Amino acid sequence: MKHRNRTAVSVILPIVLACALLLIVDSLWALRGSGDSQSAQKFSASSIQIEPVDPGDLPIPPEFRMAIYENLIAEIRKTEKFQHVFRSGDKDAASASDLVTLRTTAQSFTKGSQRKREVTTFTGSTSMTLNVHITDHAGQPLVDRDVQGKVRFLGENLRATYDFSKKVANIVRHTFQSAERQATPFGVAGVFVEF
Amino acid sequence: MSIQNPIVSASVATNSFRGARSRLWARGLFRLAVGDPVMFFPEPARGQVAATPEPAPTVVQTDVKLVIGGETVRNNSEGTLSIVGSSLQFATGKAKAEVKASSILDISTNEDSRQDITGAAHFATIAIPYGGGRVLSLFSHKVDVLTLEFKDANGGYHGTVFVLPQGRAAPIKKQLVAMGAKASVPLAEPAPTNK
Numbered sequence: 001m002k003h004r005n006r007t008a009v010s011v012i013l014p015i016v017l018a019c020a021l022l023l024i025v026d027s028l029w030a031l032r033g034s035g036d037s038q039s040a041q042k043f044s045a046s047s048i049q050i051e052p053v054d055p056g057d058l059p060i061p062p063e064f065r066m067a068i069y070e071n072l073i074a075e076i077r078k079t080e081k082f083q084h085v086f087r088s089g090d091k092d093a094a095s096a097s098d099l100v101t102l103r104t105t106a107q108s109f110t111k112g113s114q115r116k117r118e119v120t121t122f123t124g125s126t127s128m129t130l131n132v133h134i135t136d137h138a139g140q141p142l143v144d145r146d147v148q149g150k151v152r153f154l155g156e157n158l159r160a161t162y163d164f165s166k167k168v169a170n171i172v173r174h175t176f177q178s179a180e181r182q183a184t185p186f187g188v189a190g191v192f193v194e195f
Numbered sequence: 196m197s198i199q200n201p202i203v204s205a206s207v208a209t210n211s212f213r214g215a216r217s218r219l220w221a222r223g224l225f226r227l228a229v230g231d232p233v234m235f236f237p238e239p240a241r242g243q244v245a246a247t248p249e250p251a252p253t254v255v256q257t258d259v260k261l262v263i264g265g266e267t268v269r270n271n272s273e274g275t276l277s278i279v280g281s282s283l284q285f286a287t288g289k290a291k292a293e294v295k296a297s298s299i300l301d302i303s304t305n306e307d308s309r310q311d312i313t314g315a316a317h318f319a320t321i322a323i324p325y326g327g328g329r330v331l332s333l334f335s336h337k338v339d340v341l342t343l344e345f346k347d348a349n350g351g352y353h354g355t356v357f358v359l360p361q362g363r364a365a366p367i368k369k370q371l372v373a374m375g376a377k378a379s380v381p382l383a384e385p386a387p388t389n390k
Binding site: 052061062063065066067069070071086087088089090091092114115156157158 | 262263264301303305307308309335340342343344346347349350351352353354355356
């Protein structure tokens with residue numbers, strides 16, 4: 001009996017280890033591939049304008065809409081991909097030559113409960129899905145993705161807006177070149193000097 | 196305020212009036228000593244009205260938390276919310292933020308709940324054995340959430356979220372609407388509760 005068990009272990013263990021190794025190699029390969037494709041598609045712009053959240057038909061409370069908007073502004077500033085992050089309606093945005101515009105439209109929203117989350121750990125999560133649409137100055141889409149923000153266990157409901165904004169900032173980080181890289185011998189990208 | 200120049204006065208004194216001259220010197224020095232601080236003090240002269248006198252606040256609410264959207268004030272800082280003149284002011288010990296009532300595009304109030312134990316103490320409750328931390332999560336209190344949408348001087352769109360003690364947001368909203376702030380949800384109707 002003992003001998004059988006030993007044989008089983010000696011057969012199964014290498015198989016499990018091989019599977020794990022394969023998974024690791026595969027995920028690393030996928031990560032490398034996606035990184036290449038993302039870096040190939042990087043756009044450049046000196047300024048971005050962020051529009052307020054479009055709630056659509058969903059009853060998103062105003063504090064959530066405002067928190068999404070303000071968190072987006074803060075997180076996109078942190079990426080340092082743009083020289084200027086304009087708020088909606090800012091008069092200075094009109095003079096930006098290569099302005100891109102970020103719009104968010106709500107797709108789904110579930111307001112949970114912090115108490116439920118922390119007592120049960122499996123109910124009461126707050127989640128939201130918004131379509132993130134970034135267009136260039138001519139209106140051509142650069143990014144069109146659905147992004148989810150959620151708070152599952154610890155934290156207040158509004159933390160879902162922070163989670164969403166962090167994810168959007170990550171997309172921006174992978175989609176746009178940094179402001180420093182855009183510098184040219186004749187100035188900064190977006191400000192072309194004519195001779 | 197005019198001060199007699201003691202040197203000029205002394206120069207016209209004759210030898211026969213040496214006693215008087217010394218008295219003049221003493222008087223002049225005394226006036227200079229008394230008058231100098233008054234002369235160079237930045238306070239406006241009597242009868243002159245200061246350019247912008249700060250009126251007394253009409254509504255004052257302490258224990259207010261600015262959740263997000265304070266440009267000059269850090270997020271999640273606690274302070275005093277007050278209506279001064281035609282503006283809404285939020286002041287902490289270090290910083291102050293101000294929004295003019297006429298620039299408010301929408302103002303809304305909502306109800307929510309916040310846990311009694313927050314911050315580092317809240318994280319410490321996780322370590323309580325036998326789910327004691329979860330029991331503590333049951334203790335919470337109702338709060339009012341005041342959300343403002345406004346435009347800055349440059350036309351930029353902003354949002355600010357305040358958390359106030361229960362039942363304290365409505366008087367502030369009422370006062371701001373009376374001063375010209377816009378509100379999409381009328382005052383008479385109770386704000387929708389999203390629980």
